[in-house]
Amino acid sequence: MKKYxxxxxxxxxxxxxxxxxxxxxxxxxLLLPKSGNYAAxxxxxxxxxxxALEEAGMADDFTLVREDSEAKPPVGVAKAxxxxxQDEVDAMVGIVSSAVLGAVRDFVDGSKVPLIVxxxxxxxxxxxxxxxxxxxxxxxxxxxxxxxxxxxAEQGIKKVYTLAPDYAAGHQMIDAFTESFTAAGGEIxxxxxxxxxxxxxxxxxxxxxxxxSPDAIFVFYAGGEAISFVKQYxxxxxxxxxxxxxxxxxxxxxxxxxxGPAAIGVKTSLHYVPTLDTPENKAFVAAFKAKFDRPPSEYxxxxxxxxxxxxxxxxxxxxxxxxxxxxxxxxxxxxxxxxLTIDPATNNVxxxxxxxxxxADGDALTQKIIGTVPEVRDPANGCxxx
Amino acid sequence: xxxxVDFWLTQFLNGxxxxxxxxxxxxxxxxxxxxxxxxxxxxxxxxxxxxxAGVSAAAALGNFWAALLIAPxxxxxxxxxxxxxxxxxxxxAGPMNQVLVTFGLIFVIxxxxxxxxxxxxxxxxxxxILSGPAEFLGVVYPAYRLFIxxxxxxxxxxxxxxLSRTQIGAMVRAGVENDAMAACLGINVERLFxxxxxxxxxxxxxxxxxxxxxxxATPSMATDILIPxxxxxxxxxxxxxxxxxxxxxxxxFIQTFGAVVMPEFASVLVYVLLxxxxxxxxxxxxxxxx
Numbered sequence: 278m279k280k281y282x283x284x285x286x287x288x289x290x291x292x293x294x295x296x297x298x299x300x301x302x303x304x305x306x307l308l309l310p311k312s313g314n315y316a317a318x319x320x321x322x323x324x325x326x327x328x329a330l331e332e333a334g335m336a337d338d339f340t341l342v343r344e345d346s347e348a349k350p351p352v353g354v355a356k357a358x359x360x361x362x363q364d365e366v367d368a369m370v371g372i373v374s375s376a377v378l379g380a381v382r383d384f385v386d387g388s389k390v391p392l393i394v395x396x397x398x399x400x401x402x403x404x405x406x407x408x409x410x411x412x413x414x415x416x417x418x419x420x421x422x423x424x425x426x427x428x429x430a431e432q433g434i435k436k437v438y439t440l441a442p443d444y445a446a447g448h449q450m451i452d453a454f455t456e457s458f459t460a461a462g463g464e465i466x467x468x469x470x471x472x473x474x475x476x477x478x479x480x481x482x483x484x485x486x487x488x489x490s491p492d493a494i495f496v497f498y499a500g501g502e503a504i505s506f507v508k509q510y511x512x513x514x515x516x517x518x519x520x521x522x523x524x525x526x527x528x529x530x531x532x533x534x535x536x537g538p539a540a541i542g543v544k545t546s547l548h549y550v551p552t553l554d555t556p557e558n559k560a561f562v563a564a565f566k567a568k569f570d571r572p573p574s575e576y577x578x579x580x581x582x583x584x585x586x587x588x589x590x591x592x593x594x595x596x597x598x599x600x601x602x603x604x605x606x607x608x609x610x611x612x613x614x615x616x617l618t619i620d621p622a623t624n625n626v627x628x629x630x631x632x633x634x635x636x637a638d639g640d641a642l643t644q645k646i647i648g649t650v651p652e653v654r655d656p657a658n659g660c661x662x663x
Numbered sequence: 664x665x666x667x668v669d670f671w672l673t674q675f676l677n678g679x680x681x682x683x684x685x686x687x688x689x690x691x692x693x694x695x696x697x698x699x700x701x702x703x704x705x706x707x708x709x710x711x712x713x714x715x716a717g718v719s720a721a722a723a724l725g726n727f728w729a730a731l732l733i734a735p736x737x738x739x740x741x742x743x744x745x746x747x748x749x750x751x752x753x754x755x756a757g758p759m760n761q762v763l764v765t766f767g768l769i770f771v772i773x774x775x776x777x778x779x780x781x782x783x784x785x786x787x788x789x790x791x792i793l794s795g796p797a798e799f800l801g802v803v804y805p806a807y808r809l810f811i812x813x814x815x816x817x818x819x820x821x822x823x824x825x826l827s828r829t830q831i832g833a834m835v836r837a838g839v840e841n842d843a844m845a846a847c848l849g850i851n852v853e854r855l856f857x858x859x860x861x862x863x864x865x866x867x868x869x870x871x872x873x874x875x876x877x878x879x880a881t882p883s884m885a886t887d888i889l890i891p892x893x894x895x896x897x898x899x900x901x902x903x904x905x906x907x908x909x910x911x912x913x914x915x916f917i918q919t920f921g922a923v924v925m926p927e928f929a930s931v932l933v934y935v936l937l938x939x940x941x942x943x944x945x946x947x948x949x950x951x952x953x
Contacts, residue, residue: 313883314881314883316777316782316882317781317782317783320782469926470926471922471926472929472930474883474887475887475930476922477878477884477887478677478680478681478877478878478918478919480673480674480677480680480681480808480919481674481677481678481919481920481922481923482922482926484670484673484674484677484923485670485923488667488670500784501784501878501879501881501883504784504786504879505877505878505879508786508876508877508879509805509877512789512794512795512796512805512807512808512877513796513803513804513805514795514796514803514805531783532783532784534786535783535784535785535786535879536786537786537788
């Protein structure tokens with residue numbers, strides 16, 4: 278009798294082991310900032326990622342290894358090496374900072390581990406320095422801002438003053454906007470870049486911008502800077518004379534609550550807005566609210582889609598680094614932000630860009646979509662994947 | 664645009680507003696340093712705690728003015744705890760140990776704040792009476808910023824009155840000048856240190872609570888403000904009220920007008936000045952001990 282029990286237990290155990298081995302065969306390294314200024318974004322992306330795995334019922338099929346990039350390039354490189362060489366992950370997901378993405382690019386490309394970029398928008402990552410192994414599901418800096426330039430020109434806005442933090446993303450966002458705005462007949466009457474991470478008081482810049490008397494001001498700010506900027510813009514009383522436009526990160530759902538009524542009337546462009554009226558998005562927002570008790574931001578969607586493209590690739594049969602890299606570029610579906618495909622020419626996402634206004638909804642703030650630019654595709658910018 | 668009087672007046676107010684905020688922070692730091700010979704790098708973290716305490720108090724009570732009262736008291740209590748638990752034992756430990764310990768404290772306090780309040784920046788509403796623009800000397804300027812300037816000027820006046828005209832002020836000045844001699848004359852220097860430390864912490868808390876509606880409360884504000892404050896203290900001269908006033912005005916105006924006149928160099932200008940002061944007058948422009 279004892280022998281049978283032993284045998285039965287042994288069999289059960291080995292079946293369980295086999296099942297476990299078969300299920301947890303894809304190992305994913307999540308390289309996100311867990312400390313510092315970008316910690317909140319990292320958490321949003323992580324939440325979205327986990328939610329997509331659970332929604333697909335495949336949470337057990339992926340082993341997650343989390344590393345803190347601290348949004349610092351040297352740390353990011355060290356952690357990427359650790360994930361690839363020590364943990365031997367099949368794919369990496371994350372990267373919030375463009376500087377970290379730039380730093381890990383050569384290592385990722387050389388070690389041939391697929392990397393799904395879930396935020397960093399550096400144009401070059403899917404342009405001149407693109408890689409077969411780097412797929413971006415978030416956005417590129419140019420992609421988000423280019424449509425806004427032509428749209429604002431169409432609205433009859435002639436003269437614009439621009440402001441952004443003085444670092445790569447700030448310059449790329451403003452450059453893309455300027456290019457399409459001037460091509461559509463608009464004029465940039467002034468432009469300033471504020472010291473990145475060191476500017477808390479925008480008073481001097483706002484006073485200078487106002488003195489240039491433009492029709493509108495277009496800015497890119499994110500995170501804590503966005504909150505300070507929007508509030509200070511309002512307090513100087515400029516909003517009623519010169520409307521504020523910007524990159525959608527300015528009034529992201531993640532920060533709009535802290536901005537308060539100051540954000541009302543600000544018009545921005547972004548690749549995702551939580552009030553998007555599609556069945557896919559409504560289901561996503563409801564599920565996210567039920568799980569985390571807050572509306573999802575664009576960062577959460579980026580994390581969600583990073584997991585979803587990975588799930589789709591694995592479902593289609595990808596099981597090692599090479600086949601996952603291959604499979605990711607073939608994924609295409611309609612998700613929370615609308616139709617999403619990966620451009621085989623650059624490995625950047627092709628997606629709709631929405632222009633939305635932040636409006637009051639009782640005591641809270643919500644987003645009203647006032648324009649949609651469908652399926653925005655980045656030019657190859659020197660990338661030659663295909 | 665640059666010939667416009669309104670433009671320059673507004674920029675002048677911007678500079679004054681930044682100076683006052685820097686003053687509220689640096690005065691505590693500089694007096695603590697001058698009197699106690701203690702380098703408290705965690706001063707910036709106390710400013711952050713003041714901002715968060717202000718945000719929470721304002722949210723809980725729905726009253727901005729109550730928050731402005733509670734935040735300095737809360738920060739003072741944190742300061743008293745730090746004093747009793749750590750700083751008192753570090754008084755004779757030498758500057759390097761003090762710097763290391765208080766530098767470590769920054770990270771501890773920042774992470775505690777992140778655990779309690781989270782990573783996402785929190786906003787604080789301005790009181791209705793101060794929200795929106797006001798008319799001042801013919802220019803339209805945010806009423807709340809005028810309020811910051813007023814608070815800074817009031818604190819400045821009160822402190823200089825106390826330090827120059829009262830017995831406590833005389834004791835503090837004696838302690839800064841020569842603490843051993845002050846102790847010989849029957850002044851309880853240790854108790855004086857403690858009182859001054861509490862006032863310094865409370866002012867950091869006040870600065871945090873006042874800054875929160877403009878800059879919002881974020882975990883990064885602890886380190887963001889520390890360097891400008893240290894520069895103010897070094898430029899002005901350690902331990903002196905007049906030095907803190909001069910230093911904060913210089914740094915505030917250089918940052919503001921640097922951003923207007925030569926934005927490419929705005930962030931470097933202050934450091935250039937710092938280097939120049941250290942070369943020409945290593946003790947600062949208006950040091951307490953001549």
